Amino acid sequence: MLIKDIDRYILTRPDVRESLEYNVVRKNPLRVSSRIAFIYPSLYDVMLSSLAVDMIYFLVNEIEDVYLERFHVRSLKGYEKDPRSLETRSPLKDFDLYISSIHYEPDIVNLVNLLESGGIHPLRRERKKILILGGPGVMANPIPFEDIADVFVIGEIENTMKEIIELFLEYKDDKKRFLEKISDLSYVYVPEYTEGFVKRSYVKDLDESFYPIRQIENIEIEPVYGRGFKLEISRGCKHWCSFCFESRLFQPYRERSLQRLKEIVEKGSRYTLGGKRIIIYSLLMPASIDQIRFLEYLVENGYKASIPSLRINDLFLNTDFLDLVSLLGQRTIVTAPETFSLKIQKTYFKYIEPETHLLSKLMYIIDRGFDLKIYMIYGAKWEKMEDIKTSIDAIKKIARYSKERGRSLSVSLNPLMPRPKTLFQWIGMRELDQLKNILRIFREELGGIIDLRPLDLEWSLIQTSISLSPRPLGELIIEWSREGRGASSWIRILKRHNIDLRYVFEGYKYGDVLPWDRIIIGENVEEVAKKQYETLNMILSR
Ligand code: SF4
Known part of the structure; x- marks a missing residue:
């Protein structure tokens, strides 16, 4: 039964002695039939910024018979100690169902760490209770996580979560039965039971x-x-x-x-x-x-x-x-030209205009009195030194222009990370040494002139190695969690297990079945990737 007015469950004034939080849902855990742990696999302040967390939290807590409480990690390194829910300080073991949402693939190690330290086995085959995973990090390719989670939600929170929780309430005493039942939902992937395609469910009308x-x-x-x-x-x-x-x-x-x-x-x-x-x-x-x-x-x-x-x-x-x-x-306008090289622009299918046009638009923003933050991508396999130089020269021009007008410029530099469902799934990522070399050039040319913020390359490789993985990674992620969760330990573990990273650096073969083909992520998504890949080949062969 749904409650009519959630207000009666919410403290508008926080109890300062227990918590410094505002708008928390309070229920008596003894009066609900199921307690749900929502595990946010990152730090508290990141969780506070996530609209998805508020969405899940308040939507699920509208169901009178359940109480969803939150967990988060306290640190991104080492071992979490005795995780407790924010609402009632209850240990993880006290909960009947675990839900987590992965936005950034490497956060899976934080989830595993939290589960282990809370006495819950991270592998589904060893666990009696159910773990449901959703979020952008798992939706396109759940395979790397499929020995960890029992259920994957391929869809948007608003039109999936309540149906799932209501099914759970009906079959919560029988894991096998619940998994069988839930695998009937078109947007749910249950590694043990799903056969055929899974189709992402989305809200048709946001209003x-x-x-x-x-x-x-x-x-x-x-x-x-x-x-x-x-x-x-x-x-x-x-x-x-x-x-x-x-x-x-x-x-x-x-x-x-x-x-x-x-x-x-x-x-x-x-x-x-x-x-x-x-x-x-x-x-x-x-x-x-x-x-x-x-x-x-x-x-x-x-x-x-x-x-x-x-x-x-x-x-x-x-x-x-x-x-x-x-x-x-x-005061600051954030925008993402990605590259100033016309040749590379054509392969990104974003802005396609000469460097001078793009520059004049950025200068216009500065003229209007704003500071500027721009995002750039580097490292497409066909990007040559002349393309990088074009971008560096353009950034220097805009840096000079903004300095003369007393405005600041910062540049975020991201390596191109191939992701499932994009044409880069068939292209792969440039070798790490080459990326480091390009980054070194950016640093030498622009360091000291502007505020340069490059994304860490090792973490970019880690993210790609998980997101494009054709195989479940649960066992390796457990090792990673036990070895401290650092970037170098993941790379060591991949080497120790002789994981062949050709899928990262070479991508998949066009025309072959892809590990994530059964997930239909959206209207036209797969067709667009194919068309863009063919167009790209035409562009590159000219
Ligand atoms: S496709 Fe992505 S990068 Fe391009 S405009 Fe849309 S959100 Fe931005």
């Missing part, structure tokens, strides 16, 4: 779907993006940049209506410590006139906002969008 009006906050600890009400204005993306994993996972593009956004903001900001500050979540912005109307509404009503990474398009350039962003208190 009609659940939204967490209350969100957990902490009086002392700020989330990564600062305090404020987390607001997802749209989901998915209209574009198909060839390297982009997220756009595949969240297809198709959907927007919340202006009316619904206003309603959510008005209600949500009443329960937020950040008051009238809104943290906007969106993969694609600006994407419509309605989004601009929404920013106007925020300005007119005295809100401040944190704006996500932006796409430089006509709406960005030809409307009062930037004025609104400024009035909302944002």
Whole structure:
């Protein structure tokens, strides 16, 4: 039975002696039929920034007969000690069901560490209780995790979680029966039982779907993006940049209506410590006139906002969008040109315009008084020194321009990481030595001129080695967890077990069956990857 008014379960004033958290759901664990542990496999402040956590937490806790409590890791190294739930300080063993969401593949080691230290076996074959996994890190390719989790949810929280929990309540005393039953759901992958395809389930109309009006906050600890009400204005993306994993996972593009956004903001900001500050979540912005109307509404009503990474398009350039962003208190524009080389741009299917055009747009942002943060990708296998030099020269120009105008520039440098369901699954990642070499050149040329923020290459390799893996990695991940969870220990373990990393560096053979083919992630996703791969070959053969 669903409760009509969740308010009666929520403390609007935190009990400072027990917790510094705000908006926590309180239930009596003795009065529910099942206790669910939601294990966030990363640190507390990262968990606070996750809208998905609020979504799962409040959605599941709407079910009267269960109490979902949260766990997180205290450190990313070593061994977690005696994990306890945030709500009732209960040990992991006291729970009937475990749920976790993986956003970043290497976080699986934190989950395994937490399970082990809580006395729960990380391998499904050794465990009586059920572990359900979901999230972007497992949806496209659950295979690396399939000896750990019993159930994979290939879909969005709002239209999957309640159905799953209700099935659990019905069959919770019989694991085998539950797994058989749940494997009938089209969006669920049960390694033991699923035959055939699994089709991702997604919300058709965001306006009609659940939204967490209350969100957990902490009086002392700020989330990564600062305090404020987390607001997802749209989901998915209209574009198909060839390297982009997220756009595949969240297809198709959907927007919340202006009316619904206003309603959510008005209600949500009443329960937020950040008051009238809104943290906007969106993969694609600006994407419509309605989004601009929404920013106007925020300005007119005295809100401040944190704006996500932006796409430089006509709406960005030809409307009062930037004025609104400024009035909302944002001082830095984040955008991702990825590369300034026209040749590489054509293979990324993102911006396709000469370096001078792209530069003039970035200069325009600086002229409007903003600091600039740009994201760049390097390391496509066909990227030559001249392409890298084009990007470096362009960054130098923009650095000089911003310095002359007293604005700051920071550049995040990411190696190209091949992901399932993108054309790079057939291409693979460049060798680590080559990537290190390119990174060294960027550092030599740009270090000291700008704030350069390169992504760690070892962790990029780890992420790729998990995300593209054709085999279950549970046993290795347990070793990794026991050996301290560091980057070098994972690489040592791969060597110790003679894991052939050709799937990482060479990719899969085009036309062969892929390990994740049974997962249908979204409309057209597989077709787009094939078409882009064929187009890429044409471009490269010219
Ligand atoms: S990189 Fe950005 S614009 Fe391109 S597909 Fe991904 S989310 Fe969309």
